[in-house]
Each structure stands twice: as C-alpha cells, then as structure tokens.
Amino acid sequence: MQFLPPLQPATLIQRYKRFLADVVTPDGVTLTLHCPNTGAMTGCATPGDTVWYSTSLNSKRKYPHTWEITQTLSGEYICVNTLRANQLVKEAITLDLIPELRGYNTLKSEVKYGAEGSRIDFMLQAEERPECYIEVKSVTLADKDNGYFPDAVTLRGQKHLRELISVAATGKRAVLFFAVLHTAIGRFSPARHIDPKYAQLLHEAQKQGVEVLVYKAELSADNMTLKVALPATL
Template identity: 60%
Template structure:
C-alpha cells in the first residue's frame, strides 16, 4: 500500500476533542488535521512529535487532511490511523502474504454477523472448507519503560473489543474458523501481549477465546513514510504461554 499523494509533515501541537489535531508546518503556519484514532494513543501523541498527514480530494470532507504516521523519540514509525489496519490486512491477504489466511476463493469486508449486531472486518469464504471470520485490530502501544519491544492491545478499555471476542467464540462454536489478526503498526514492537494492566477483563476474555479455539495472528508490516510493505509475524505472549510467530493456535 502506497500513499498517494505523498504525505506531508509537521510537528504536533496538540490533540483535542479526540478527533482533532493541530500541526505546525515547517513554514510556521498551523493546520488542523483529522485524527481517526479514538484510543489513548500513549507514546504517539506527545506535543512536538514529528507527524505525517495525508490529503484527500473529497470536496465533502470538512477536514481534508488525516493524521497517518507519528515518529517516536527513538525514531520508531507508528501508523496512528486505525482505518489503515483493515486496508493493509485486506491487501496482504489478497496478495497471499499472510500465509495462514491465504488461498480462499472470496474475501468480503464489513459483513454483518453474530447475535450482538457486529460486522466482521474480513470474511474469507471457500466452497471446500469452513468460512473464516477475521477480526482486525491495530496495535500501536509500546511499553517504552521495559525496553524489550513489548507491545500491547488495547491501549484503553474496550467494550467493543470484548464484544468482538464473544462473537468470534460463537463463530468457532458454530464450526467456522475464527481469527483475531493483530496488525502491529509500530516499528519498535517485536512481540506483544494483552494489556491486562489497562483492561483486565479483555485480557481474561482473550484467554478464554484462545481456549475456545480462536486463532491469534500478529502480523507486522514494514511502516514507511511512503506506505507499507510485507514483513512478517511477531510472537504473542499470554499469561500461560507464548504463541509462536505466524502459528494458527487453538487448544483443540
């Protein structure tokens, strides 16, 4: 995935009202940019952070610019636009770059499913095997204090994320594949885990989902200012075990 037109850069002044950011451009002027990330954005949104933003030619948009990438003090690149996670996952799966999810005949996006009124991010279908329900989550939280590359999800309490885990468990119980695909969009993360210190209920529910046969995949594309390239998997650590890179884990 490439950014067209190329991203423009500036320094973050402030993020406010969740969806708005003020960016100081190199000529000293200030630009208000839309922020699609509703999370805490810990370590991504400190004033003075170097940021890159895209520009839309859609005349119906109130704010034509969107915050895409931040650079951490250590030089790591972080894609903060959570909408990109689904787009990148879609492209990688269609290209066959995420091997455990390759080879399905059809891929559909935002399909209604479940008993809690959800939409699955990606539905992979094939007449020869069970359908595969893929829920995509964007990972941008790095534990800078540990200095060991540990990333976490979520970065804030997520009621919606818990609902998605319940829906995935129900799909698995009904005989389908159910996959939680973490798209790791922080170049400094080398492994990840559930953020039990932020949302202990989500962490417990995730352990239950793994026990019920929901598969966990952590894929880290290469983040660049120009776009994203295929890269590879990183391991996921739970309280009880480490899930190897790219494995399709269930406990059945």
Template identity: 70%
Template sequence: MHFEPALQPATLIKRYKRFLADVITPDGRELTLHCANTGAMTGCATPGDTVWYSTSDNAKRKYAHSWELTETQQHHWICVNTLRANQLVREAIEAQRIPELSGYSNLSAEVKYGTENSRIDLMLQAENQPDCYIEVKSVTLLHAGQGFFPDAVTLRGQKHLRELQSMAEQGQRAVLFFAVLHSGIESVSAAHHIDPRYTELLTQVQKKGVEVMCYGAALSAEGIRLTERLPLVTKSLNG
C-alpha cells in the first residue's frame, strides 16, 4: 500500500472526542484531523509525537485531513487508521504473500454471516474447498516488545470469536488474523489484563478449530506492507 498523494507530517497537540486530533504543521499552522480509530490508542497518541496525515479532495468532508500514522518519540511507527488493516490483508492475499491463505479463486469483503448479525471482513472461496472466513484485527498496543489485543474491553470482538467458532464447528475454515501495525511489536498475546473474557474465548475457539495468524508490517510515510509471520504467545502482562 503506497500513500498517494504523499503523507504530510505534523506534531500532535492532543486527541479528543475519539474522532478528532489537533496538530501543528512544520510551518506553524494548526489543523484538526479526523481519527478513524475509536479505540484507546494507548501509546499511539502522545502529545509531541509526529503525526503523518493524508488529505482528501472530497469537498463534502467536514475534515479533509486523516490521521494515518504515528511516529513516536521512541522512533516506533504505528498505523492508527484501523481502516487500513483490512486493506493490507486483502492486498497481501491477492499478491500471494500469505502462504497460509493461498489457493483460493474468489475473495469477498463484508459478507453477512453467523447468528449474531455479523459481517466477516474477508471470505475466500474455491471449488471443492470449505469457505474461509477471516476476521481481521489491528494490533498496536505495545508493552516490553510484545503486542496485546484488545486495548480495551471489546464485546464486539468477543462476538466475532463466537461467530468464528460457529463457522469452524460447521466445517468451514475460520481465521482470526492479527495485523500487527506497530514497528516495535515482536509477538502477540491476548490482553488478559484488559479483557479476560476475550482471552478465555480465544483459548476456547482455538480448541474448536479457529486458526490464529499474526503478521507484522513494514511501515513508513511512503506506505505499509505486511511482511513476516509473528508468534502468538499465551502470556499475560503479569507473566
């Protein structure tokens, strides 16, 4: 994924009301950016960090600029635009850069499924194979080199785990895909210290056949690309 037009830098003043952030540009202008990330964004929105933002030419938008990346004062790169995760995974699948998800002839997005009024992020299909349901999650919470998901209690995420388990029990292929969009993260774990129920469900669904994949990414102001598979570890913050 390449950013066209190129992203522009600014210094973060503050994030507020979940969807907004104020920044100051190198030439001293103050801008308000739209923030597509509704999560806690712990460690991703520290005042003084460098923000990289895109600009839309859509005249109907109230805020023309969107917060895409954070370059932290510790020199980590983070993709904070959660809309990018699905795009990156789709791009990588179509480019055959995820061997575990190759061999399918059709890819669909946002397909209704399950019993809890859900939409699967991506579905892969091929003749004479079970359908493959892929739920994508963006991982950006870092602690001591390890990434954690979620960064806040997520009833929606719990629902997605139940839906994936149901698909696996019906003989379909079910995949939870962690897109690790923080350059400092080297492994991924369920955040038991934040959402213990999510951790319990993750352990349960894996036993029922749900696959969990974690992939890191190369991030820069020029673009983002999923790279290598990272380990999933069953370890809480307290060990």
C-alpha cells in the first residue's frame, strides 16, 4: 500500500477529545487533524513525535487532514489509522502474501453473522472448501519488542471472540488476524495486564478451533506491506 499523494510531516502538540489532534507543520502552521483511532494509543501520541498525515480532497470535511502514522522520537513507525489494518489484510490476501489464507477465489467484506449481531471483516469462499471468517485487529501497543492487544478493555473484542468460537463449532474456518502496525514489535501476546477476560477468551478460542494469525507490516511514511509472520504466546 503506497500513500498517494505522499503523506506530509508535522510535530504533535496534543491529542484530545479522542478524535482530534493539534500539530505544527515545518513552516510553523498549526493544524487540527482528524484522529481515526478510538483506542488509548499508549505510546503512539507523545507530544513532540512526528505525525505523518494525509489530506482529503472532500471539501465537505470539517477536518480535511487525517493522522496516519506516528514516527516516535526513537525512530519507530506506528500506523494509528485503524482503518488501514483491514485494507492491508485485504491487500495481502489478494496478493497471496498470507500462506494460510491462499486458495480462495471470493472475498467478501462486512458480512453479517453470529448470534450477537456482528459483522465479520472478511469472508473467504471457494468451491469444496469451508467458508473462512476473518476478524482483523490492529496491534500498536508495544513494550520494547513485545506487542499487545488490546490497549484498553474491549467488550466488542470479547464479543468477536465468542462469535468466532461459534463459527469454529460449525466446522467453518474462524480466523483472528492480528495486524501488527508498529515497527518495534517482534513478538505478540494478549494484554492480560489490561483485559484479562479478553486474554482468557482468546486462549479458550484457540483451544476450540479458532486460528490465530499474527503478521507485521513493513512500515514507513511512504508505504506499508503486511507479509512478515510473528511468533505469538497465547
């Protein structure tokens, strides 16, 4: 995935009201950006970090600029736009970059499923193969080279795990796909210290047939590609 037009840099002043951030450009102009991330963004929003932002051509947008990537003072890149995770996974599946998900000829997005009224991120289909349900999660929380999910208690994430367990029980493939969007991360674990119930549900889900995939993006201010499998301790 290449950023076109190229992202522009600025220095982060502050993030506030969850969806907004103030930055100052290299020529001294202060801008307010849309922040497309509802999470805690721990370690991703430190004042003084470099923010790489895109600009929409939609004249109706109140905030035309979108925060895409954080470049930390230590030089790490973090994609904070959670919408990019699904786009990267879709691109990787289409390009056959994920060996575990090859061999399907139909990909559908946002398909309704489950007893709790969910929508699966992706459904893969092929003749004479069980349908494959894929739920995508973005991983940006890091402690040194350890990556964690979630970065806050997630009732929605717990619901998705219950739905995937139900899918696996029918004999269809149920896949939880963690897209690691932080260049410092080299391994993955559920964040038991933040949401122990989610961690326990994830462990139970794997025991009941839910497949867990963890792939890391090669990430810069110019482009992103999801293709490196990471070890996981569940």
